[in-house]
Amino acid sequence: AGADSQANAFTTRLAFLTEADQLKSVLRASRLMAGDRFENSAEHSWHIMLYAWVLAENAPPGVSVDRVLQMLLLHDIVEIDAGDNPIHGQVDHAAQAAKEQAAAKRLFGLLPDTQCNTFTTLWHEFEAADSPDARFAKAVDRFQTPVANLETGGGSWVDYKVTYAQLEARVQPAIAAGSPGLWDWLQPQLAAHFQSVEAVHH
Amino acid sequence: AGADSQANAFTTRLAFLTEADQLKSVLRASRLMAGDRFENSAEHSWHIMLYAWVLAENAPPGVSVDRVLQMLLLHDIVEIDAGDNPIHGQVDHAAQAAKEQAAAKRLFGLLPDTQCNTFTTLWHEFEAADSPDARFAKAVDRFQTPVANLETGGGSWVDYKVTYAQLEARVQPAIAAGSPGLWDWLQPQLAAHFQSVEAVHH
Numbered sequence: 276a277g278a279d280s281q282a283n284a285f286t287t288r289l290a291f292l293t294e295a296d297q298l299k300s301v302l303r304a305s306r307l308m309a310g311d312r313f314e315n316s317a318e319h320s321w322h323i324m325l326y327a328w329v330l331a332e333n334a335p336p337g338v339s340v341d342r343v344l345q346m347l348l349l350h351d352i353v354e355i356d357a358g359d360n361p362i363h364g365q366v367d368h369a370a371q372a373a374k375e376q377a378a379a380k381r382l383f384g385l386l387p388d389t390q391c392n393t394f395t396t397l398w399h400e401f402e403a404a405d406s407p408d409a410r411f412a413k414a415v416d417r418f419q420t421p422v423a424n425l426e427t428g429g430g431s432w433v434d435y436k437v438t439y440a441q442l443e444a445r446v447q448p449a450i451a452a453g454s455p456g457l458w459d460w461l462q463p464q465l466a467a468h469f470q471s472v473e474a475v476h477h
Numbered sequence: 478a479g480a481d482s483q484a485n486a487f488t489t490r491l492a493f494l495t496e497a498d499q500l501k502s503v504l505r506a507s508r509l510m511a512g513d514r515f516e517n518s519a520e521h522s523w524h525i526m527l528y529a530w531v532l533a534e535n536a537p538p539g540v541s542v543d544r545v546l547q548m549l550l551l552h553d554i555v556e557i558d559a560g561d562n563p564i565h566g567q568v569d570h571a572a573q574a575a576k577e578q579a580a581a582k583r584l585f586g587l588l589p590d591t592q593c594n595t596f597t598t599l600w601h602e603f604e605a606a607d608s609p610d611a612r613f614a615k616a617v618d619r620f621q622t623p624v625a626n627l628e629t630g631g632g633s634w635v636d637y638k639v640t641y642a643q644l645e646a647r648v649q650p651a652i653a654a655g656s657p658g659l660w661d662w663l664q665p666q667l668a669a670h671f672q673s674v675e676a677v678h679h
């Protein structure tokens with residue numbers, strides 16, 4: 276029975292890992308910095324894990340970067356069923372949250388029970404921004420797109436006609452709550468960028 | 478000077494993170510499981526981190542999954558300059574290794590000194606398979622493509638006309654050294670797949 280249940284755990288886990296492959300086909304609203312195509316949620320997850328690690332000095336005291344990396348590794352998997360929710364789009368938030376809950380249940384439910392519980396708990400902690408680890412993870416998740424847009428002359432802000440006031444309302448709370456240092460660096464860069472763009476348009 | 482050098486570390490780190498975006502454009506020889514395009518090295522890195530975490534029970538005692546995730550997060554970054562090295566292709570290994578060393582020097586060299594040292598040391602440990610952590614990371618890296626190929630009726634084995642004997646020679650040593658449990662599961666699956674394919678061809 277020991278060998279059987281081990282073989283069974285293998286089959287279960289591989290079914291989850293195979294399903295996870297589909298995250299590479301979920302497209303986001305933002306483009307690669309080279310600009311040639313939209314970014315997918317799998318490569319985005321890789322990139323923000325790298326952000327979290329490289330920028331770890333900006334995490335508040337007590338944050339465990341290892342737990343942050345785990346959260347970011349799994350944070351977008353629900354999008355396989357629920358799709359990406361563009362920050363500048365119009366979304367029914369309650370409907371989207373219900374879709375994501377159902378997605379977590381189905382997808383993490385492919386794993387053996389203990390692992391399903393670990394993943395589900397960690398994902399809820401992230402979603403609810405329920406700890407310094409989760410808040411830092413969310414800050415990094417919100418931080419990457421503005422940085423990429425600054426590097427590429429506006430990126431998705433141009434597509435969605437975003438103003439500075441809208442952007443600040445959408446990204447400041449999460450970034451400043453999880454990492455004041457990241458916000459202190461980002462805010463003047465954003466202000467300068469939008470000032471020059473808005474000067475051109477008026 | 479404290480504030481200046483902090484702003485400077487920020488600029489340096491963001492230059493590295495921006496450069497890292499290019500890993501999303503390095504294509505591998507393997508396709509997505511849906512088969513519609515080649516996989517890139519950034520989304521591959523995300524996926525094998527998930528493999529490492531989900532399959533952690535198959536790591537030998539003493540392996541730190543957190544360190545394994547760090548290794549896998551950075552293990553392919555050198556490909557931005559050096560390109561992907563397909564396991565079934567013909568490669569000048571010494572020339573490839575020299576290119577990767579130069580790539581590590583340039584890319585990790587974009588980071589502040591302490592972080593450059595951490596990344597370089599961890600990458601060398603991975604490359605040299607110099608610890609149980611590195612060997613488990615390498616085992617997982619070698620394990621993912623065969624699993625994807627099994628799921629998709631052969632995948633890159635068909636493109637490269639790979640035989641069972643060639644495949645075993647190329648993947649068994651790294652997988653069995655880093656995780657005997659993964660090899661014990663994989664070997665009979667591979668044998669059965671190639672037996673049925675070779676029966677059709679003879």
Ligand SMILES: [Ca+2]
Nearest residue numbers: 521552553618
């Ligand atoms: Ca690799």
